[in-house]
Amino acid sequence: MAKTRQLAVPGENRSRTLAHVARVLGDAKVNIVSFLTTTSGAEGSVQLVVDNANKAKKALDGAGLSYIEADVMHVELPHQPGALGYFAGKLAAKEINVNSAYATTVKGSKKASAVFAVSDLDKAARVR
Numbered sequence: 848m849a850k851t852r853q854l855a856v857p858g859e860n861r862s863r864t865l866a867h868v869a870r871v872l873g874d875a876k877v878n879i880v881s882f883l884t885t886t887s888g889a890e891g892s893v894q895l896v897v898d899n900a901n902k903a904k905k906a907l908d909g910a911g912l913s914y915i916e917a918d919v920m921h922v923e924l925p926h927q928p929g930a931l932g933y934f935a936g937k938l939a940a941k942e943i944n945v946n947s948a949y950a951t952t953v954k955g956s957k958k959a960s961a962v963f964a965v966s967d968l969d970k971a972a973r974v975r
Contacts, residue, residue, distance in 0.1 A: 850972055852900040853919040853962065856912055860891040868893045868912065875906035881921070881962050883949040894949075896921055896962055918968050923958040924950070930959070934974075938963075943971050 858864040865884055872879060878898040885892050896919070897903045907914050924930045931950070938945060943965050950961035965971045 849921050850918055850968060851896055851921045851962075853917045853964070854895045854897065854900065854903060854907070855915045855917065856893045856895065856907065857915070858891055858893065858912075860886040860889050864891060865893055867910075868895070868907075871906050871910040871912065872897065872903055875902060875909075877903045877906060881949065881951070881960060883962075894947075894962075917964060919962050919964045920968060920971055922961050922963065924961055926952045926956055926959045931961075934961075937974050938965065938971060941967075941970055941974060943967050943974070 856868050858868070865882075869879065869882075872895075879895055880898055881896040883894045885894070895903070900916075904914065904916075922934070924934055935945065946964045946966060948961060948963045950959050952959035963971065
């Protein structure tokens, strides 16, 4: 389990928000490893895990975009039925709450990429 930084970029719930954030990072040669967009009414947020958080923060600062940093875990899970339930059960057995999570995979791949914001990151990082 790898600890990593997540950057949450708040913004308006409109059609150009994700494109703008992604373009700012792309222009700075920052690769987006994983992302999640959420909205509530007129507001939203883009949560990002990137290959270089420091470079991303510099690019976001340069574009006048605010962000909130958080430590999360980025894990690979087997791409098979029950893998998420098994892993979440291991976290639950250690009394670790999952505050938010998102994941994806590609058809035919053997692994899924998942990001977890948890109540105790240090304890979660030791879960095998």
